Amino acid sequence: MTKILVVSERHEAKVKRVTLEALGAAHALSSKEGGQVAALLIGNEVASQADTLSAGGAQKVYLADDPKLALYSSEAYATLVADVAKKMDATLILLGATAMGKDLGPKVAAKLEGAFAGDCTGLALNDEGAFVATRPIYGGKAIATVKCQQAQFQVVTLRPNVFPVHPPAPSAKAEIEKVTTTTDFSLLKAIVKEVLTVVASKVELTEAQIIVSGGRGLKAPENFKLIEELADALGAAVGASRAAVDAGWKPHSYQVGLTGKTVSPLLYIACGISGAIQHQAGMSSSKYIVAINNDPNAPIFKIANYGIVADLFDVVPLLIEEVKKLKAA
Amino acid sequence: MNIAVCIKQVPATESKIKPAADGLDIDRTGLSYVVNPYDEFGVEEALKIKEQLDTGTVTVITIGPEKAVEALRTCLAVGADEAIHIKDDALTGGDALCTARVLAAALKKGNYDLIFFGRQAIDDDSGAVGIHVAELLGLPHVAGINKFELNADGLKAVAHRQIEGAAEVVEARLPAIFTCQKELNEPRYASLPGIMKAKQKPMTVWSLADLDLSAEDVGASAAKVKLEKITSPPVREAGKTIDGDTAHAVSELVRLLHEEAKVL
Numbered sequence A: 001m002t003k004i005l006v007v008s009e010r011h012e013a014k015v016k017r018v019t020l021e022a023l024g025a026a027h028a029l030s031s032k033e034g035g036q037v038a039a040l041l042i043g044n045e046v047a048s049q050a051d052t053l054s055a056g057g058a059q060k061v062y063l064a065d066d067p068k069l070a071l072y073s074s075e076a077y078a079t080l081v082a083d084v085a086k087k088m089d090a091t092l093i094l095l096g097a098t099a100m101g102k103d104l105g106p107k108v109a110a111k112l113e114g115a116f117a118g119d120c121t122g123l124a125l126n127d128e129g130a131f132v133a134t135r136p137i138y139g140g141k142a143i144a145t146v147k148c149q150q151a152q153f154q155v156v157t158l159r160p161n162v163f164p165v166h167p168p169a170p171s172a173k174a175e176i177e178k179v180t181t182t183t184d185f186s187l188l189k190a191i192v193k194e195v196l197t198v199v200a201s202k203v204e205l206t207e208a209q210i211i212v213s214g215g216r217g218l219k220a221p222e223n224f225k226l227i228e229e230l231a232d233a234l235g236a237a238v239g240a241s242r243a244a245v246d247a248g249w250k251p252h253s254y255q256v257g258l259t260g261k262t263v264s265p266l267l268y269i270a271c272g273i274s275g276a277i278q279h280q281a282g283m284s285s286s287k288y289i290v291a292i293n294n295d296p297n298a299p300i301f302k303i304a305n306y307g308i309v310a311d312l313f314d315v316v317p318l319l320i321e322e323v324k325k326l327k328a329a
Numbered sequence B: 001m002n003i004a005v006c007i008k009q010v011p012a013t014e015s016k017i018k019p020a021a022d023g024l025d026i027d028r029t030g031l032s033y034v035v036n037p038y039d040e041f042g043v044e045e046a047l048k049i050k051e052q053l054d055t056g057t058v059t060v061i062t063i064g065p066e067k068a069v070e071a072l073r074t075c076l077a078v079g080a081d082e083a084i085h086i087k088d089d090a091l092t093g094g095d096a097l098c099t100a101r102v103l104a105a106a107l108k109k110g111n112y113d114l115i116f117f118g119r120q121a122i123d124d125d126s127g128a129v130g131i132h133v134a135e136l137l138g139l140p141h142v143a144g145i146n147k148f149e150l151n152a153d154g155l156k157a158v159a160h161r162q163i164e165g166a167a168e169v170v171e172a173r174l175p176a177i178f179t180c181q182k183e184l185n186e187p188r189y190a191s192l193p194g195i196m197k198a199k200q201k202p203m204t205v206w207s208l209a210d211l212d213l214s215a216e217d218v219g220a221s222a223a224k225v226k227l228e229k230i231t232s233p234p235v236r237e238a239g240k241t242i243d244g245d246t247a248h249a250v251s252e253l254v255r256l257l258h259e260e261a262k263v264l
């Protein structure tokens, strides 16, 4: 029987969408063979989030609610995940490929001597009951298919915005089991002292459904206002090319690409971005790509679903108007 | 302060990548190679710390084929003091945890206070090795750091780690492992004298036997994750360029996004 443990992640007091996507993936896998889908909820005063996890497909919720767990700790969280994974004899442990998941996944896999596959965009069960994952490598220029070689403790992180969520079942009630941390916090060798909120875009880039990105074509930092206005009209996140980041127009947390973030939105609008291969490395798995660029030979047009060859300073203000009109309609 | 930096040689970022005929590697003909960009941040940070303290050594370590020695030389040329090259045919087919076991064994032989890794290698894009090593060695780690500061007493360090919409400020007791993210620093380039001097710097070569490891521990048979195949991603066909005057093109774009793509 396939037993899947999804490690839940929250933003403020809400379960992240990527957790619901992981539950969706878990459900699809376990319904094939018959299995169990559990979620692990970690934090301080997080019990109320169990309902969202039940509705999202968790049959059981392990709840680790403790003031000591309010802030992320790689060691304490990984120990907890490993303890629960052993307790339920998990076949598969799923996490979002977020800052937390990317940290926790390899740590848990090493603790459990398990298999690790990171940032996966496909996950299936083969005829022998082994997990087969697909993951982009070389910045998305190739796709690797990997097979987990052992029957338990396979740790997989899932790229956000790729896996469909399970249709919500609001009346579902998961069984809740409390679990406690076995970590002696006085012995921790690394501690999160504080979390500094960077006022980044209102919508987090890696989880955004729509992203509007600006590049060197914007010519000056103040022109990012245009990108932000368009993003606001669309309810989108703002991104930037490395050229815009290196020029100091936006902090690195906005950078999309090989040495920035990997994003997978439904819609990616590139304004004044040439589409260098290193930029594509971070955004080529977007579902729809729109390019606005005055150079018809810019490489971005080779991967764009829709392109407008024109001056972005003409296009973007009109686009803002049109989007507002559509939203008002 | 003894500092180690684990580095990997990877194809240059602008390389065209195609699967090899057997589908189990990429076609490596004509590729040029560089030091993994994230590892360069680690080397730079190590050099800065050494300069700041005016003491210590910076050791760069890689596991890789013969050719990987070039990457080590590049790091020596920018200022690292010594290099360790681990190569063994028995390593073929291992996974990230196998790589980590080998690096952990090598790191144990030195007495390092600080160990830097890249956030991820831009070939396998795994982002696992540094964190695996930390767990194997029982050391604290901070992953994806873009700011690093050593405490005055030299016993602890404070690093900033980029997370969604925020930064975690993490204090770690040394010895500790840090994986480096862009923004940490601006890696320097090698100077001509630096390149000349690099040739005289110590280069140690180790096989698995030198680390008391065998193929069963770290080779293909020990891998929990097996590569089945490498394929090309689905080709993205260029779509429509919307012609006509700008106002028309924009309203057509919005119509297409709404009606055809159904994303608005």
Ligand SMILES: Cc1cc2nc3c(=O)[nH]c(=O)nc-3n(C[C@H](O)[C@H](O)[C@H](O)COP(=O)(O)OP(=O)(O)OC[C@H]3O[C@@H](n4cnc5c(N)ncnc54)[C@H](O)[C@@H]3O)c2cc1C
Pocket: A214, A215, A216, A217, A218, A240, A241, A242, A243, A244, A255, A256, A257, A258, A259, A260, A261, A271, A272, A273, A274, A275, A276, A277, A278, A279, A282, A292, A293, A294, A295, A298, A310, A311, A312, A313, B013, B037
């Ligand atoms: C190791 C390495 C890592 C890298 N990592 C990244 C990364 O993570 N992310 C990244 O983005 N890049 C990365 N790069 C850099 C990448 O190679 C490009 O240099 C960068 O993406 C260029 O940014 P850009 O498209 O904004 O600028 P440019 O290439 O200069 O393009 C600007 C575009 O704007 C257009 N334009 C100008 N004016 C207008 C106008 N008025 N209206 C409309 N269009 C206009 C131009 O036609 C041009 O196509 C990396 C490079 C290396 C070597």
Ligand SMILES: Nc1ncnc2c1ncn2[C@@H]1O[C@H](COP(=O)(O)O)[C@@H](O)[C@H]1O
Pocket: B006, B007, B008, B036, B038, B039, B061, B062, B063, B064, B096, B099, B103, B116, B117, B118, B119, B120, B121, B122, B124, B125, B126, B127, B128, B129, B130
């Ligand atoms: N073969 C290797 N030799 C030395 N260091 C490596 C090797 N592979 C990975 N690393 C280190 O581990 C980091 C993460 O790699 P990865 O987990 O493969 O993405 C890299 O940035 C390097 O610092």
